[in-house]
Amino acid sequence: MTDTLTDHRVRSEVGRLRTVLLHRPGPELTRLTPRNNDSLLFDGIPWVDRAQQEHDAFAQALRDHGVEVLYVHDLLRTTLENPEARRAAVTDVLADQRLGDTLRDRLRGQLGDLDPGQLATTLIAGLSHEEVRGGTGLVYTMADRHDFVIDPLPNLLFTRDSSVWIGDKVAVTSLAMPARRRETALTGLIYTYHPRFTGTEKLYDPSLETVEGGDVLLLAPGVIAVGVGERTTPAGAERLARKIFDAGLAHTLLAVPIAQERATMHLDTVCTMVDVDAMVMYPNVADTLVAYTVARVGDDHVVSGPSPFLPAAAKAMGIDSLRLIDTGLDPVTAEREQWDDGNNTLAIAPRVCVAYERNTETNRRLSQAGIEVVEIAGSELGSGRGGPRCMSCPVLRDDY
Numbered sequence: 001m002t003d004t005l006t007d008h009r010v011r012s013e014v015g016r017l018r019t020v021l022l023h024r025p026g027p028e029l030t031r032l033t034p035r036n037n038d039s040l041l042f043d044g045i046p047w048v049d050r051a052q053q054e055h056d057a058f059a060q061a062l063r064d065h066g067v068e069v070l071y072v073h074d075l076l077r078t079t080l081e082n083p084e085a086r087r088a089a090v091t092d093v094l095a096d097q098r099l100g101d102t103l104r105d106r107l108r109g110q111l112g113d114l115d116p117g118q119l120a121t122t123l124i125a126g127l128s129h130e131e132v133r134g135g136t137g138l139v140y141t142m143a144d145r146h147d148f149v150i151d152p153l154p155n156l157l158f159t160r161d162s163s164v165w166i167g168d169k170v171a172v173t174s175l176a177m178p179a180r181r182r183e184t185a186l187t188g189l190i191y192t193y194h195p196r197f198t199g200t201e202k203l204y205d206p207s208l209e210t211v212e213g214g215d216v217l218l219l220a221p222g223v224i225a226v227g228v229g230e231r232t233t234p235a236g237a238e239r240l241a242r243k244i245f246d247a248g249l250a251h252t253l254l255a256v257p258i259a260q261e262r263a264t265m266h267l268d269t270v271c272t273m274v275d276v277d278a279m280v281m282y283p284n285v286a287d288t289l290v291a292y293t294v295a296r297v298g299d300d301h302v303v304s305g306p307s308p309f310l311p312a313a314a315k316a317m318g319i320d321s322l323r324l325i326d327t328g329l330d331p332v333t334a335e336r337e338q339w340d341d342g343n344n345t346l347a348i349a350p351r352v353c354v355a356y357e358r359n360t361e362t363n364r365r366l367s368q369a370g371i372e373v374v375e376i377a378g379s380e381l382g383s384g385r386g387g388p389r390c391m392s393c394p395v396l397r398d399d400y
């Protein structure tokens with residue numbers, strides 16, 4: 001039996017990782033074509049078998065370091081054994097107004113015939129026009145054969161973004177991009193109905209202002225940095241601050257503006273923690289990153305700044321300085337390795353992190369600075385523009 005109080009809790013970026021939620025990429029990746037990869041937020045067409053091999057190796061590297069790996073598909077299948085969860089899942093996916101009543105009724109019948117595992121697969125991989133059984137009606141007839149009647153979720157791979165544990169509560173996030181919005185219906189179901197998570201309190205929900213997990217960094221117990229840019233809005237950061245303050249989970253939130261660009265879509269694409277007091281950061285932004293400090297005062301919050309990010313973070317964390325691992329890279333190498341998620345490391349303990357092997361220069365500098373780097377291949381996984389941190393949602397970390 002699991003014990004909710006001790007099995008789910010994350011208070012930092014670097015405490016020893018005990019349990020993590022991953023999604024092994026599956027048939028949803030086979031939906032990507034040169035016609036849809038941009039709108040589905042991939043920069044290429046991944047070789048699916050190789051992506052799975054790379055992901056399996058990632059999961060194994062985590063297990064080799066004593067981490068329990070949970071998979072979204074497994075959790076969703078068990079969740080969908082609950083009739084109420086199943087009803088909620090089907091209602092949600094059929095609420096899409098583009099379907100119209102005739103196609104919706106067809107699909108309700110088709111989904112109703114699936115067992116929980118098949119339904120989980122369909123909710124993740126989507127359903128193409130040609131997979132509809134006996135389609136009729138105007139919507140079906142007028143659709144292009146390349147259309148999806150249920151959109152695939154290839155970015156579910158990046159479990160970091162669709163939920164984030166803060167203390168013993170989970171924020172089911174509010175994703176900004178249309179291609180990703182439905183992901184949180186699935187994570188929300190899992191945390192509501194899966195027996196392992198019974199009683200878990202939800203800190204956020206998808207109907208609120210946009211916040212994505214890749215923007216949320218738990219710098220230290222009580223101190224949270226939130227990137228504000230393409231995905232998380234100032235309103236989202238403010239709402240999250242209110243929620244975490246009300247729940248007593250933090251005393252300070254640092255809102256960190258990041259460029260509204262593809263390469264820097266989340267704060268964790270430019271910096272990640274690798275020790276209790278150290279970060280690796282994209283050198284090209286290191287001198288310019290600032291933070292607005294949001295602090296709890298009584299029942300309200302006060303905002304100050306902007307001021308340089310690292311000193312503001314150190315002050316909130318109560319330490320002399322937040323060290324930057326100096327990767328010392330020339331701007332072009334830095335830009336190349338940032339694009340390939342060189343700064344998107346996943347700490348599995350203080351001074352131990354998982355990183356893509358291709359970022360040789362960043363990794364070398366990390367090693368020289370005393371950080372153990374567990375290297376994984378990511379040539380195919382990286383085509384979705386996410387690294388080890390993006391592909392992982394920590395569920396349990398030790399305190400340090």
Ligand SMILES: NC(=O)NCCC[C@H](N)C(=O)O
Pocket residue numbers: 040041042155158160161180213214215265266268269384385386387389390
């Ligand atoms: N935390 C992250 O940076 N996640 C990577 C998300 C990549 C995905 N293709 C996206 O554009 O949302």
